[in-house]
Amino acid sequence: MSVRVRFAPSPTGQVHIGNMRAAIFNWLFARHHGGHFLVRIEDTDRERSTPDAIRSVLDALDWMGMDIDEEVMYQSDRAQSHLDAAERLLDRGYAYRENVGGKGECVVFRMPTGPVRFQDELKGELTKNAADMKDLVIVRSDGSPVFHLANVVDDIEMGITHVIRGDDHIENTYRHVALYEALEASVPRFAHLPMIVNAQGKPYSKRDGSAFVGDFREDYLGDALFNFLALLGWSPGDDREVMTRAEMVEHFDLAKVKSSAAQMDMKKFDWLNGQHIRLLPFDEYRKRFVSQLESAGIDLSQVDDEHVDRVATMMHERTTRFNELPELTSYFFTDTYSYDEKIVKKRLLKTGALDSLASVGHGLSALNTFDSESIDGCLESVAVEREVKTGQLFPLVRLAVSGIGRGPDFHSLLLALGQEQVVSRIGKTVATYQGAGE
């Protein structure tokens, strides 16, 4: 029997990462087994379902590289089918009509007697006594089908073989299994994924930081988020962590998914994102680099392509989040930049530092050729003259020409800026902080 799985989000608001992870496991499972990955939009809550939300679900799937095998299904189109199923249950005595609290008549599913059991791919056989569950409303008094009914009926008609969803559905699943049986349908396999929780062990929400897929699109690669989320609960069993999609598809195994909740570690995510950025071909990285700077208001249209190439190349190996790019590189493209005052205080305002910097400026301005060797020669002679270590001059110069304390390799930095810029920036810095020292 060929595998058929589905991702069934309810389109209310933005797509939560917990949901997205369910999509990932479904997709991975389908691809690993050469099966079908389907999407069903559960938009029966018409008050809260919006076209925007539907679009954001589909966008998120696309961004994360999850292709859908058949046409997207909308649950709201299928109410008649759900109601027909309710009629069948009524006819056969599995359900009854009731009027509670004067709201009108609703249809209630009668829980069976005895144990309800099903096989969970992660947790093994799960059992619950039907007597511990109350009867279930399956059609509201306004005539609309309830989630439980719609979900089960649709899964039956879509031929779903494996229901892979969040841990929080386990209680529902016991009820759903009873429904499958009453509807005389074969019960699919189930897999209940552990939840993503915050540091307090509560379900991860937007209060805990970025919780929606959209929150990550600026800073992270879709591949990195996919990899990161897949690793939250699953591991291939060996020590590999940075994986391409193909590797994950090849090694994915539901039986190796953990059944306990996991917390997001954003530092690890940053690291993983950096790893995936390095796997990116340069021209793709460059595109992203340019758009990131331009959306931060830095105009690159007048800038020489080679200069952009140069800076992008330097940054390719050292980017962890795309959002930090403007702050880290804007000084390459504009000569108005601001100083990180904390670092100024720490380095530039120390006794003698400005004088050393001024000497470096003079030395560099006198160079006939501006390359790594001549720069080093210049720094060394200043170091001797000022009786400091050469290494102490590097951060001073870096700060003077960029305003910040971190960035590309020192020599690449100066060469990319060029002698003229370097000298004038050093001069400007000295003038700015003259007399401000200790």
Added chain:
RNA sequence: ACUCCCAUCGUCUAUCGGCUAGGACACCAGGUUUUCAUCCUGGUAAGCGGGGUUCGAUUCCCCGUGGGAGUGCCA
């Protein structure tokens, strides 16, 4: 209150009865001709508690404890 699920370093995890408990992120130290980052090497750091089964339990069972979920017209 009841029912169900879960429990290894700070975090993500490996282990499917033999463990000197492995890896990754983070952290600390050192190295990569002195800056930043990357990278490399090393280090600190874990089996919730109590019983039981067993020659042997992190691994199996039970009881606690802690966390999560559910308990009729949200999904």
